[in-house]
Amino acid sequence: MILFDCDGVLVGGEHLSTALMSEDARSHGWNISDEEGNKLFGGGELAKIGEMIAEKTGDKLPDNWDMIMQDRIVEMMRKKAKEVPGATKMLRDVVNEIRLPIRVGSNSSEAEMEAKFSSTGLDKILKEERIHSGRDLNMPKPRPDIYLYGAKQEGIDPAHCLVLEDSDxxxxxxxxxxxxxxxxxxxxxxxxxxxxxxxxxxLDEFVPLLKTIIAAQKEHHKKG
Known part of the structure; x- marks a missing residue:
């Protein structure tokens, strides 16, 4: 099975989300640029980012800051989310040509991913039951839980899974x-x-790489 991250792998625009967070941080007195914010906040948990802003500025953020920011991100992504170049073709090739099951495991919320996938058309390939949110399930990366959860739902040993990621x-x-x-x-x-x-x-390189890996595995089994 192939497990995909969302932001930066299937859907671009994470810099738009972190720019919103940077803008909010500046409103609380943190003189941080959008570029710096992207490095600091990219791939992070919203609750922890809120704590970081509060600690850095000494301001008390609303208790539901993460939910407020989440709603702003969802609204923005419905209008501005863009597919990472090659994502649709790559997903279709994995499913139809290589015939491997696919799932998504992301720190984004389900609402955010729904907005991103519907606005880019990726929802035609990625079905709701195969999309898992580390935020909603309280399984944020770098914990392994969201990927282990996806493997369990598919009934596949983690050792037989491959992940496509862009973040540390x-x-x-x-x-x-x-x-x-x-x-x-x-x-x-x-x-x-x-x-x-x-x-x-x-992404154009991913399916050829998969084919190489699968061919090598078949050759290994023949010799074994």
Whole structure:
């Protein structure tokens, strides 16, 4: 089975979400740029980001700051979410050509992912019962729980799962879950030194890589 992260892997625009958080942080007195906010807040839990802003500024944020921010993000994503280039074709090829089951495991809420997938059309491929939210299930990465949950729902051993991720927290979640992982990231950017971690720079490379892995596994079984 293939497990996908959402932001940065299937849907772009995480920088839009972190820009909203940066804007809010500035309103509380933290002189942080959108670029700095993207590095600090990207892939993080909203509750912890709120705590970070409160600690940095000394301001008391609303107790439901994370829910307020979540609603703002959902509203924005319904209008501005964009597919990561190649996501639709890649997903269709995995399902129809390679015939592997797929699921999504993300720190985003289900409401946020619904907004992103419906506005990009990815909801035609990604069915609701195969989309799992680390936020809603209280299983945020880098904990492995959201990926282990997806494997359990599919009835597949974690050792037979592969994760496509773009964040360090997601890579760590896959590692802890005992799953293989492919990192989608520009090759000139740093990455964790996890033995066996595979890298691609564009989604167009993912299906050919899968085919290579599957062919190597078949050859290994023949010799074994």
């Amino acid at each position: 927290a997601g890579i760590e979640a896959a590692r802890r879950a005992g799953m293989a992982c492919v990192l989608l990231r520009d090759l000139d950017k740093p990455a964790p030194s996890w033995p066996g971690l595979l890298r691609i720079a564009h």
